Amino acid sequence: xxxxxxxxxxxxxxxxxxxxxxxxxxxxxxxxxxxxxxxxxxxxxxxxxxxxxxxxxxxxxxxxxxxxxxxxxxxxxxxxxxxxxxxxxxxxxxxxxxxxxxxxxxxxxxx
Amino acid sequence: xxxxxxxxxxxxxxxxxxxxxxxxxxxxxxxxxxxxxxxxxxxxxxxxxxxxxxxxxxxxxxxxxxxxxxxxxxxxxxxxxxxxxxxxxxxxxxxxxxxxxxxxxxxxxxxxxxx
Numbered sequence: 648x649x650x651x652x653x654x655x656x657x658x659x660x661x662x663x664x665x666x667x668x669x670x671x672x673x674x675x676x677x678x679x680x681x682x683x684x685x686x687x688x689x690x691x692x693x694x695x696x697x698x699x700x701x702x703x704x705x706x707x708x709x710x711x712x713x714x715x716x717x718x719x720x721x722x723x724x725x726x727x728x729x730x731x732x733x734x735x736x737x738x739x740x741x742x743x744x745x746x747x748x749x750x751x752x753x754x755x756x757x758x
Numbered sequence: 759x760x761x762x763x764x765x766x767x768x769x770x771x772x773x774x775x776x777x778x779x780x781x782x783x784x785x786x787x788x789x790x791x792x793x794x795x796x797x798x799x800x801x802x803x804x805x806x807x808x809x810x811x812x813x814x815x816x817x818x819x820x821x822x823x824x825x826x827x828x829x830x831x832x833x834x835x836x837x838x839x840x841x842x843x844x845x846x847x848x849x850x851x852x853x854x855x856x857x858x859x860x861x862x863x864x865x866x867x868x869x870x871x872x873x
Contacts, residue, residue, distance in 0.1 A: 739861075744790075749803075
């Protein structure tokens, strides 16, 4: 079974902090994604990566950056956390012609 | 930009009923369509993936159909059970997308199956 593991289920941080969300997949997938999910807005794409060290902006990249130093790991970085970044963050991975698989999500609260 | 709509937003049915969830999309140039289940506070679980060349996929009590030309998909759940209570999400992957393999999601149908 495909396993996408997000490092934290719940996280509480303060405004201005630098926040790291980690995601690891075990299926050797080239493609990895970070989405955020908010009530009434659904899932929105923040960043994606199609290979090691490659990254592309999604629909809402402002205030975020990413890192993909190894194929299995894709990190989302909040450079200076703000309250409007309180959300559920979901990591996903996929290969060609395969389903997209998601982690359990990180519920992040910025105080 | 692709828009994915799911109707109804919420649905409550008694246990044992067969039910249909609807998904529509505005741009028929899709690579595939995926149905997910999400339990409260959890991540997404993939239920069914339909490639653009396929008309339907089945898994157990679930059957998903795809009519690409009309921009529609349905998820049919047979003999519903309380354990089926969850939010069901439809998502499409575009052909030739600037977002690579990323998915465009509907906002989901929240299903409650009562005993």
